Amino acid sequence: MRRELVCTEAGTPPRLTVRSVELPHPGTGHVLVRAQATTVNPIDAKRAAGYGRRLLGLKGAARFPLALGNDVAGVVEAIGAGVTRFTRGQRVFGLLGTGRAGSAHASHVVVPQDLLLAAPHDADPTALAVLPYSFTTMWLALRSAGITPSSAKGARVLIHGASGGLGRLAMQVLRPWGSEITAICGSGQRQASLDLGAQVAVERGPGCIESLRSDFDVVLNFANWDDDARLASCLGTSAMGQATTVHPLLANFDRLGWIRGAWASRRDYRHVRSIVASRAPKASYVWTIFKTDRGALEALAEGVESGRLALPIGIAVPFDNAIAAFDHVSAGQPGRAVLLP
Ligand SMILES: NC(=O)c1ccc[n+]([C@@H]2O[C@H](COP(=O)([O-])OP(=O)(O)OC[C@H]3O[C@@H](n4cnc5c(N)ncnc54)[C@H](OP(=O)(O)O)[C@@H]3O)[C@@H](O)[C@H]2O)c1
Structure with a gap:
């Protein structure tokens, strides 16, 4: 049985x-x-x-x-x-x-x-x-924000939610690829984020996003939808993109029903998309949605084999x-x- x-x-x-x-x-x-x-x-x-x-x-x-x-x-x-x-x-x-x-x-x-x-x-x-679910979602977010092993080298990447599962895995992938990582992490997690490969780590709190530089190439939001618009303001003019896993898509439909949920989601997406576009005309803006992906699993296999992911x-x-x-x-x-x- x-x-x-x-x-x-x-x-x-x-x-x-x-x-x-x-x-x-x-x-x-x-x-x-x-x-x-x-x-x-x-x-x-x-x-x-x-x-x-x-x-x-x-x-x-x-x-x-x-x-x-x-x-x-x-x-x-x-x-x-x-x-x-x-x-x-x-x-x-x-x-x-x-x-x-x-x-x-x-x-x-x-x-x-x-x-x-x-x-x-x-x-x-x-x-x-x-590892598999979190790694796959993180991998899809990286890809939709335009990060590949070659584009990652030297890229300035801002990770919100760096002390969570997706954030940690992103740092474990991006550090060996040569990205310059800034981590926004939870209270007491600053040193852990530095140890995982962030060059700069800040504990979240009022004004923390506004205090950051505004020339990031990539923003990854794994923490809080309410911060998405402010995070978009941190992108530089030649940014590659922003990906968020904490978008309100499912919640909007649950709360508002089919028609108003679709309308609210379109409004929410367009609001942040317009900020991204005003900062960086060529940048992508994606709401990441988990799906299975063989390429992500192959990357996971490699990372596990080399002992880099945990x-x-x-x-x-x-x-x-x-x-x-x-x-x-x-x-x-x-x-x-x-x-x-
Ligand atoms: N769209 C999709 O298909 C998809 C797929 C996978 C995951 N997700 C979502 O993506 C997020 C990250 O996943 P995960 O597995 O990494 O989750 P996790 O391990 O729980 O980590 C979440 C991170 O976000 C931070 N955080 C939580 N609430 C916050 C808030 N209100 N303001 C700022 N930071 C906050 C946490 O900080 P502390 O360390 O201080 O707690 C933690 O660093 C989750 O919300 C998850 O549901 C979405």
Whole structure:
């Protein structure tokens, strides 16, 4: 049987239960993974409370009882027809898309082979499970803001939310690429940001964004939508772009319905877009939305293999105590939250 963690109804705190269902069979090109670890990401904690019910509902990803989770690390239990990359017993980690692909908060997860990576020898599944979703989102943000290994060299990059998961991973990628990083971080996190590769780190607080230089090539907002317009004012005239993962798209539709939600989102996007364009005519401005991406996974594999990528673990608990992991994330406690199925 497969044990899966589900939210029975939308609520705060989450209404969680563990149920047993038939063990799934991997179809063509798919792999059945016996999960050793999976992650509660910020999006899971929000979705458990009903966040994204309209837009994610279009993908079949908002109906309760709702199974959550995108990350998995474990051992290959069975392979479907046509699977060439993996064999039974192999240790792997990887990613599920959001929607009809299923959920990763389960003892067994069926994953397309393209979204799986071989785990490095002796790597800890807990350490691997916290990476795929966050890394992929961060990678998509970098790309949409125009950063590539060649354009990153010498680029002045401002990261808001540098002490969080996406921020830390961005620094771990950008530092070896030669970017000049300025980090806006939480209280008491300044030294950690410098240690991770920021040249300049400031703790957030009133006036902190205004006090920064205004010639950044790239701005990454992983922290707070309310700061997006002020961050755009930090771009220089030859900037490459700004990407934000904390846009109000899903919340607007939840709050205002289809028509007013679409109107509000267009207004919000255009407001910041106009500031970006006035600062830097050629700069892109993108609201990053997670999706699976093979290129991101290949970059993740390389980063893990070289030992460059890691996130601190804040809590690791079995399914029976999953509520503690959700609480950890909702309270913004430091470190990632891991479930051990
Ligand atoms: N659009 C998408 O598809 C997508 C995908 C993945 C993630 N996200 C979102 O992107 C954000 C970053 O993800 P993550 O995994 O890095 O989250 P995380 O680990 O919780 O980090 C969030 C960071 O933002 C800071 N922060 C939180 N609230 C803030 C506020 N009101 N003002 C300023 N800074 C604030 C935190 O500071 P402290 O360190 O002081 O707590 C932390 O550094 C999350 O909001 C997440 O939901 C969106």
